[in-house]
Structure formats: C-alpha cells, structure tokens
Amino acid sequence: MIVLVAQQATDRRRETGRHSLVAVAHVRLMILMLLFAFANLAIIGKLGYLAISAEPATTRDAAAALVPLRGDIVDRNGAPLARTIDAWSIGVQPHNVIGDKADLARRLAEVMPEQEAAAYFRMLNSESRFVYLKKRAMPELVSAVNALGNPGIIFAREPERLYPQSSLAAQAIGYVNADREGVRGMERVLNERLTDPATRGKPVALSIDARVQGALDSELTRAMVSFQAAGAAGIILDVHTGEVMAMSSLPTFNPNKVQAGDGGLNNMTQSRYELGSAFKPIAMAAAIDTGVVTDMSRRFDATQPLPIGRFRIKDDHAQNRWMNIPETLIHSSNIVTARIADEMGREKLETMFRKLGFDTAPDIEIEKLKPLWPANWGRATTMTAAYGHGIAVTPLHLASAYAALVNGGVWRPATMLRVEDGHAPQGRRVISESTSARMRQLLRLIVTEGTGRKGEASGYRVGGKTGTAEKPGVGGYSKHVNVSTFAAAFPMDAPRYVVIAMLDAPKGNAESFGLTTAAWTAAPVVSRVIMRTGPLLGVRPDLNRDVDLSDITPLLWRAPGEKRNLAE
Numbered sequence: 001m002i003v004l005v006a007q008q009a010t011d012r013r014r015e016t017g018r019h020s021l022v023a024v025a026h027v028r029l030m031i032l033m034l035l036f037a038f039a040n041l042a043i044i045g046k047l048g049y050l051a052i053s054a055e056p057a058t059t060r061d062a063a064a065a066l067v068p069l070r071g072d073i074v075d076r077n078g079a080p081l082a083r084t085i086d087a088w089s090i091g092v093q094p095h096n097v098i099g100d101k102a103d104l105a106r107r108l109a110e111v112m113p114e115q116e117a118a119a120y121f122r123m124l125n126s127e128s129r130f131v132y133l134k135k136r137a138m139p140e141l142v143s144a145v146n147a148l149g150n151p152g153i154i155f156a157r158e159p160e161r162l163y164p165q166s167s168l169a170a171q172a173i174g175y176v177n178a179d180r181e182g183v184r185g186m187e188r189v190l191n192e193r194l195t196d197p198a199t200r201g202k203p204v205a206l207s208i209d210a211r212v213q214g215a216l217d218s219e220l221t222r223a224m225v226s227f228q229a230a231g232a233a234g235i236i237l238d239v240h241t242g243e244v245m246a247m248s249s250l251p252t253f254n255p256n257k258v259q260a261g262d263g264g265l266n267n268m269t270q271s272r273y274e275l276g277s278a279f280k281p282i283a284m285a286a287a288i289d290t291g292v293v294t295d296m297s298r299r300f301d302a303t304q305p306l307p308i309g310r311f312r313i314k315d316d317h318a319q320n321r322w323m324n325i326p327e328t329l330i331h332s333s334n335i336v337t338a339r340i341a342d343e344m345g346r347e348k349l350e351t352m353f354r355k356l357g358f359d360t361a362p363d364i365e366i367e368k369l370k371p372l373w374p375a376n377w378g379r380a381t382t383m384t385a386a387y388g389h390g391i392a393v394t395p396l397h398l399a400s401a402y403a404a405l406v407n408g409g410v411w412r413p414a415t416m417l418r419v420e421d422g423h424a425p426q427g428r429r430v431i432s433e434s435t436s437a438r439m440r441q442l443l444r445l446i447v448t449e450g451t452g453r454k455g456e457a458s459g460y461r462v463g464g465k466t467g468t469a470e471k472p473g474v475g476g477y478s479k480h481v482n483v484s485t486f487a488a489a490f491p492m493d494a495p496r497y498v499v500i501a502m503l504d505a506p507k508g509n510a511e512s513f514g515l516t517t518a519a520w521t522a523a524p525v526v527s528r529v530i531m532r533t534g535p536l537l538g539v540r541p542d543l544n545r546d547v548d549l550s551d552i553t554p555l556l557w558r559a560p561g562e563k564r565n566l567a568e
Contacts, residue, residue, distance in 0.1 A: 069159050070180055071193070071200035073173065075210040076243075076418045078203075080164050081173055082187065082255075084180075087160040088142045090134040090153065094126050097152030101125060104150055108133065111144045124152075136160050136256070163255045169213050171266040172247045172366060172416060173206075175255035186416055189365045205418040207243035212236060215532040216246040220501065223525045224250050227506035227516070233267035233395050234525070236533065237498045239403040239489065241424040242412040244364070245497065245537065269368040272392035273502070276518075277332045277451075278467030278487045279388035281439060283341055284329065285405055286352035289435040292344045296325045296438075297555050300336040308380050313338045316468075326552050329442050330450030332466065334387045341386035342379065349382055353391070355430040356404065356411060362396040363413035371397060388469055395485070399500050402487050406443065406463070406495040409436040444492040444547040449556060455486050455523035457530040459541025464488025464499075464526065466518035471505065481505045486522035490530055492547045496539055501525040 073082040097104065105121035112120075112134055123131045133153070134141065142155055161176045174185020182191040186206060193199050216234050224232040232250040237243070249267040253259070265271050287293040299322040305312040315333050328336040341349055353359065361368040372392035374381045384390040396414060404411040404427075412427035431439075443463030446452045451466040467485040470477040485502040489495045501522045508514035512521055534541065 067197070067201040069200075070161065070176070070195055071190075072203040073186060073190070073194070074203045074205050075208050075213075076205055076245075077209060077211075078205070079210045080203075081169070081206065081208070081210065082161060082163050084159050085162050086157050087135065087162070088137040088139065089132060089156050089158045089160075090137050090142065090145055091130055091132050091156070092123060093130055093152050093154060094124055095129065095152075097124055097150060099150065104148065107148055108145070111141065111148075136162065165210060166256065167252045167254045168210060168217060169208055169247060170252050170255050171249040171268075172208065172244070173255065174366070175258050185366050189416075206416055207238075207245065207418050208247070208416070209245050209536065211536050212533045213246040213248070215536070216248050216529055217252075219525050219528045219532070220248050220250055223501070223503060223506075223521065226509060226511060227503060227521055228509075229503040229506040231267055231271070231504035233271070233500075233502045233504075234529070235268055235396065235399050235498070235500050236529070236537075237399045237403055237414060237500075239407040239495050239498055240412075241419045242400070242403070242414045242427075243419050244414055244416055246533075247416075266367060267502070267504070268396050269362050269364060269366060269394050271504075272369060272372050272394055273483045273485075273504075274389050274392050274469045274472065275395070275398055275483065275485050275487075275502075276388040276467035276469030277334075278398060278465050278485050278518075279386065279391075280329060280332065280337050281405060281443060281465050282352065282356070282401055283337055283344075283349060283386035284325065284442065285431050285435055285439050286349055287340050287344050288438055289352075289431045290344065290348045292348070293325060293340065296552055299324050300328065300339045302328075302333050302335040306335045306338055306383075308338070308383060311380070313383065324555050326442060326445055326555050327557065329446050329465070330556070332451050337387045338383035341383050344382075346377055346379075346382045349386060350377065352430070353385070355428070356397070356401045358391065358393050358397055358401075362394050362400070364396060365416050368396075369394065388467055395500055395502050398485070398487055399498050402464075402489055402498045402500070404430050405436060405439045406489045406492070406498070407436065408433050440489075440492050440495065441547055441549055441552055443489065445549055445552060447488075448549070449553075451519045452486065452488070452523055454519055455488050455526045457490065457527045457534070457541075459543050460530050460534050460539065461491040461493055461542075461546050462488050462527070462530060463490070463492040463547070464523075466523055468517040468519075482516055484516060484518035484521045486518050486526045488526045488530075490534070491539060491542075491545070493545055497537060499526050499529055501529065 068084040070084045072080060074080055101124045102121060105117045105124055108120040109117040145153060161180060172185055174182060174187035176187050177183050182188040190204055216236060220232045220234045234248040236245040238245060247268050302323050303320055305314045313334050315335050319331055323333055323336050357363060358371055359373050361370045374390055381390050400414055409429055409431040410427040411430045412425050440463060446465055447456050447462050452464045455464050456462050464487055469483050471481045471483055483504055484506055487500045489498045503521050506516045506521045508516050
C-alpha cells in the first residue's frame with residue numbers, strides 16, 4: 001500500500017512539470033507572434049507612408065533610364081556616326097594573377113594578337129591595380145579569354161563610344177577621351193549638348209552625308225596613294241547654305257582606336273597653303289566688281305616676264321602675246337593677273353580678301369587656324385597675292401570664297417551642322433550678282449577650254465580653276481615640290497556645290513606622264529567625285545544644258561595648230 005501511494009505522488013509531480021513547460025512554451029510563442037505581428041505592422045506602415053508621400057513614376061522617368069550617357073551623332077539622313085553602347089571590356093588586376101605570367105602573356109597574345117606577348121607581360125607586371133587589356137571586346141573573345149581561367153582577369157560591361165563608320169570624316173567628327181569627354185572635332189564642340197540629360201536623348205544631325213563622304217574619302221585616298229602625296233584634303237560645300245556635305249583630311253585615323261599622335265591637324269581647317277592660281281578668279285572678280293576691268297576683250301601685255309624689284313614674274317606656259325580676260329584665265333597667266341592687280345591696287349584687292357575672311361580663321365565650329373597674312377603688303381605683294389603667292393589660307397577659306405563667286409555673290413559661313421530648310425544664314429554680299437554671273441562663265445570656260453579640262457564631269461557642267469603652287473621651304477620656294485589644287489563648282493548654270501581637292505607634294509607617275517601639276521593630279525579627282533556624288537546630292541546629269549558662253553568664246557584666239565593649255 002505504501003509503495004502504491006508513493007508512485008501516484010511521483011506521477012502527479014511529473015504531470016505538474018509538464019503543464020508548467022507547456023505554459024512557458026505558450027507564453028514564449030505568444031511573445032514571438034506579437035513581435036512578428038508588430039514587425040509586419042511596421043513594414044506595412046512604412047510601405048503605406050511611402051506610397052502616400054512618394055511621387056508617382058512617370059513615363060519621363062522610364063524614358064530617362066533608356067537615355068544614353070552621351071547622345072548620338074548622326075549624319076544629315078540619320079545614319080549613325082557616333083553612339084554610346086554597352087560593350088564588354090577585359091582587364092587585369094596584376095596583384096591577383098596566379099601562375100606563370102610569361103605563359104599567360106603568351107596565351108593572351110594568341111587570342112588577342114593585336115599586341116605581342118611582351119606587351120601583355122608588361123601589363124601583367126604593372127604596378128597599377130587595374131589595366132585594360134581590351135575594350136569593346138566581342139562576346140567570342142570574352143569567352144576565349146575567360147577560358148584561360150585566371151582569377152586576375154576580369155570582365156565588365158561598360159558604356160563605350162562607338163564610331164560605326166570607322167575613319168569616315170574622323171577629323172571632323174572627332175573623338176572622346178577615357179572619361180568620355182569630347183576632345184576633338186564635333187565631339188568637343190557638342191560636348192555639353194551631348195551630355196546634358198535634357199538634350200542628350202535627341203541625336204545631333206551633322207551636315208555631312210555619309211554616302212557622299214565615303215566617295216570623297218575613297219577618291220582622295222586613291223589619288224594620295226597613286227601620287228605618293230604627303231597629305232590630301234577635300235570638301236564638298238553647299239553654296240547656298242554653307243553646309244559641309246563632306247570633308248576629308250588625309251592621312252586620317254580610326255577614332256575607335258586612337259593612338260598617340262592620331263588626330264593631328266585637319267588639313268581643311270588647320271593647314272595653311274599658298275594655293276597658287278586658284279586665287280586668280282578671286283582677283284579677277286575683284287577687278288570686275290570694282291570697275292578696273294569693264295571689257296572682257298581688253299588686252300594686257302604678256303609678251304615677256306614682268307620685272308618687279310629684283311624678281312621677274314613669269315608664266316609657266318608663256319603665250320608671249322597680248323591676252324584678254326578669258327584668255328588670261330584659260331592660260332593661267334601670272335603676268336596678266338599681276339598687271340591687273342597692280343592697276344587695281346592694294347586697297348581693292350585687300351578689301352576683297354578681307355570680305356572673304358582671308359584675314360581670320362575659317363568660320364566653322366571645329367578646330368581652325370588663322371591664315372598667314374602678309375606682314376608687309378607692298379606693290380610686289382599685291383601683284384603676287386593675286387595669283388596665290390605671299391598669302392597662305394586653308395582650303396576651307398578657298399571653298400567658301402568660290403561659293404560666293406558662283407552663288408550670286410554672297411559669302412556665308414561654313415557649318416558642320418545640318419541647316420533646316422529656309423534657315424540658311426543671310427551672309428554678306430562680296431560681289432554683285434552680275435559679277436558672279438560673269439565668274440560662272442569664266443570658270444566654266446576654264447574647264448571647257450583651259451587647264452581644268454580634266455575636271456569635267458559629263459553632264460554636270462563643271463566650272464573651276466587649277467592651282468599649282470611651289471611649296472615654301474628653307475631658302476625659298478622648292479622647284480620640285482608643290483601643292484596641287486582644283487577648286488570647282490557644279491552645275492555652273494545653277495550652282496549647287498563647290499568641290500575642292502588638294503594634294504600636298506604629289507609625285508608624278510605614269511597616269512600623269514610624270515607631271516605633278518593640278519591639271520593632272522587634283523582635277524581628275526574632282527571629276528570622279530562629282531560623277532559619284534552628283535546623283536546622291538540630287539543633281540542629275542543633263543547633256544542638253546550648259547552655261548551660255550556665246551559672248552566670250554569669240555574672244556579666244558588660237559594660232560593654227562595651237563593646242564589648249566592643259567598643263568597647269
């Protein structure tokens with residue numbers, strides 16, 4: 001009996017302990033549930049507060065997420081010239097590289113052969129914490145480098161500036177630095193506009209037509225290689241708006257892979273040249289407009305060289321006779337041009353040059369340099385400057401001047417930006433409409449009868465003037481190195497565009513019969529450019545139209561058997 005009572009008492013104590021543990025567990029569980037509920041209430045309250053106080057998302061916010069960090073640059077037709085993309089980059093953290101660095105450098109050179117193993121070895125041993133191995137890497141290359149399995153090599157997606165057309169108009173478009181800031185060309189000019197969140201979403205349209213630019217680049221490169229020239233430059237300019245449809249400067253570079261020394265002077269806007277006889281139509285326009293020359297039949301003495309101080313002005317292809325105005329330009333007479341300039345005087349010629357901006361840097365947005373203006377302008381300077389010696393300007397100066405000669409007499413600034421219809425700058429008048437009409441006749445005559453014949457493009461009624469100038473050097477002008485230029489416009493019965501091609505120090509070849517003059521080097525380039533770009537520019541060839549030359553062609557005199565002058 002005693003044993004039974006004791007067992008029952010023990011069981012009661014155990015049951016009481018279990019009840020106590022269960023009660024404690026219930027209390028703890030309730031506390032945990034309350035804490036959980038309180039946390040949920042706090043989160044819900046916070047979300048509710050944010051929902052009430054935060055501004056609602058707008059379509060503008062969604063669009064902003066898609067706007068590139070730097071705006072696009074496009075040509076006049078919307079073709080991309082510069083854009084920002086997300087691209088793969090491959091880099092290395094030298095302190096994290098493991099294994100044999102020489103072996104890794106060799107393997108990197110196998111998959112990225114643009115650099116030698118020695119260059120990669122230097123990168124792998126650099127003291128920098130990070131070194132780029134490759135930017136704008138293709139996914140296949142990323143996979144190949146990743147397969148090397150070295151933890152020191154890292155990969156990332158980064159915004160990169162891409163120039164889809166490669167070297168096309170590189171000098172004009174420019175490029176950006178490592179911080180994606182424009183440092184040259186239109187990239188520099190438009191830097192603020194391209195990075196402003198309010199404007200960078202809209203592409204900026206340049207005046208350039210990528211198709212026309214490609215044709216100009218192609219023909220200039222062909223000529224530069226063929227004649228082994230030191231450099232070349234070319235432009236196609238709208239004579240009524242000042243828009244640059246194409247601008248080339250050679251040698252060029254690839255803005256996607258800018259190397260040290262790339263992006264040198266733009267030959268169109270920063271290189272100054274004495275452009276020789278291409279100045280003669282400008283001097284003649286000044287003489288006609290100021291009343292010094294009133295009769296196209298008036299003759300000037302070119303029977304012998306013209307003495308001026310201790311020098312003598314000569315004609316390269318002397319006619320040894322008296323010549324009238326059309327004959328002066330057809331035969332490119334330095335002697336007659338100098339005589340007319342001497343009669344005109346410094347003031348009238350200088351005024352014309354200043355009206356055309358020859359005393360200031362070319363009027364355009366990109367990098368430019370001022371001309372080399374004569375330090376001492378005396379009688380000799382007046383005479384020689386009239387045929388392009390003693391004053392050095394950029395080819396762009398010449399292009400804008402020729403536009404004014406043929407468009408009715410109005411000079412307008414050049415621009416790299418597309419001009420909307422009806423918004424061309426007013427410009428300033430430099431010659432009368434009647435003088436401009438006469439210059440269209442004379443320029444056309446030079447191509448049909450004189451030194452510009454190889455610049456003709458069938459059906460496009462080209463007018464222009466050759467210019468071959470000896471290059472100045474140590475001790476004076478070189479007799480064997482020159483700058484060859486052909487400045488032209490088309491179609492001359494209703495001018496639309498100026499086209500200029502210039503070759504710096506060309507060498508004669510079989511194609512030019514060993515000659516380096518503009519008639520044989522630069523003029524054919526312009527002819528091919530016009531033939532290729534005329535249709536793209538909306539100019540159709542027409543063999544049934546031309547400039548009326550009936551009042552000046554009877555003034556041309558030829559001796560029996562005389563051949564036209566094609567040499568300059």
